[in-house]
Amino acid sequence: MKKPILIASLALLAFGCSQKQEQLDIDKQLEYCVAQATKTLDLIPDDSSMIPRNVPHGTAEWTFVIYKDWTSGFWPGILWYLYEATGDAKWKDEAVHFTNYLKPLSEMSAINHDLGFQVFCSAGNGYRLTGNGEDKTMVLKSADTLATLYNPLAGTILSWPEHKHDFQHNTIIDNMINLELLFWASKNGGDPALYDLAVNHAETTMENHFREDFSAYHVIQYDTITGQRVKGITHQGFADETMWARGQAWAIYGFTMVYRETNDPKFLAFAQKVTDVYLERLPEDMIPFWDFDAPNIPNEPKDASAAAITASALLELSLYVDSADKAEAYRSAAEKMLLALSSEKYMSKDQNTAFLLHSTGHHPNGTEIDASIIYADYYYLEALLRLKKLKSNEPIIDTDYKIVNANNAK
Template structure:
């Protein structure tokens, strides 16, 4: 990291009130090295059975492992690819290739749910970006066609959970993240209709998935045949009307990415709007949110380091599209402080071999509450690399 970038980051942290300890700990190279050490520890405990690490429960040091069908299966190989990008160490390329190839069956499987983007683009997608391996490209293109099979033209969105009828065609806000797979495929040899599907999904979501203040519902239910919106509800948030932190984070990241891929100003404008309600309502000093902004037990509610990691990464990209200098500075300052907080207060260190503590998966189900989760680690690492690349 150049001295100029260090000075810029220090100034941004000072502007947002970060402590001297935070400023010292936001040494990006140091944090990347920390992630490499932690990932090396994890590699030593993964069984040779095609599984990958998903979560470390609160109070435990032991990873829980999942197979390629799990919705989070792409994050671990994605982390390995990002470590390879950060270091150019062939060790990481070898391990990333190994765990990525475990996911190959997803490209030929019956359409199961929308998570193919998380699974395949974070793994094969990062792998192809860094190596241009034609085998990876073939898998990505096949998987994009599988994902497109969930698109309902009467509704205008990809169905998220076909196995869960929920009284109609269901679409969750997380699905915005999986559009990147379709955008990429449409521009790299895939069917051009994949681009149109992704755009239509984003437009339909923009029109229906948000309350008047631009906070997101987790789930939208549509009539299968008429395409009309039936209702908005939650699955993992506190209530149907609450702002679930990670859901809003998916919206910020997803619409920022959609603007990048389309250059349509309406998506950029919407990305700013869904970001504004998140930042305006974020009252924690360290800028790491409670799992739901409307949780009734705040300030004793669990935090969600995963949401903070996702938003910090998204804000860095959104800042590059922002012409307003004051707003751009705000995004950079907030993102830098989020990363400083995660680095100084939320790292797992010797408690387990994940990168971060205090992520929350599915609080209403009592699942993965206040624990380490692979997608928190993935977006934390991605954000560090994005910040490093900013000049």
């Protein structure tokens, strides 16, 4: 089982030590994001709380959603990141407006498992940048709500509570990202028990959610009564045993974040394992097809969102690994992904007002295929900001908020 990972690691070292790559003009890309987001704001009626979710393939019109949609936190998160990038109060005002629209999520019972995406990307960034107490309260309340979905028998948070079955406890790989909400709350005035809950979820996921090659299942079904693992399946990948690209990206990002929050070396080791299998199988242009095992590659849709998520995660992971060569390989891979996403092929430009083209949401369901999707834009912008800070030797994540940006943070 170790041999494929060894091969992947050697390939990474060679990749990282290849000839000097083209440099990304980060400021230019940030200016592009500002321009595109400005156009999107102009499309939203004044005083409206409609939240952009996607631009379907072949159109220029945004599909808008309400605050209950699982993607609702990404647009206000983008606005907060633009405020961070520019210091322009315009973006802060817009971010506050859309973040406040999501406040009911912190005041109602859990309607889905994605409160981290919804609330931490919005109010979490708002509190980080402004210290607004209402944002902090929103985060803490939402963490308590998310915790109500935890099943101690299974050791994981329930996914899709609206589709709960008596004897079936579903947990999806995406849930790894929502753990950040729990970790932060446990360290910033919330219930300290949220920390253990998040660790238990990560440990159970590490044990049950992956194949021998460290590729992730989309969904693991647990028996609600016994808590035992039943089987692994997919909803958004090609088949149960294939490697769905965005699911693997969530794993890379999630376990990197869990190591940051726990400082437990087993999570760092695992983050590298789920990363290496992804990088080993990437096509030459560094942007994955929507599923690594889709049957008609290279004539399958790409998923720019998976590339953006992974690029952001790799910039952080590169800070933690002990090997200087591997750290450089991860950072180099992230920069190549961002270069590809910043190319004419992947930038939306005049086609629509999103940042990126060519993401795939739910291929088996026939939705958001080869589209512009809001979470691709969010993680692309996050990755640009992280890379800019990294190149300036600044913390990529604020010390008093999440982590410090240096290898001596270990």
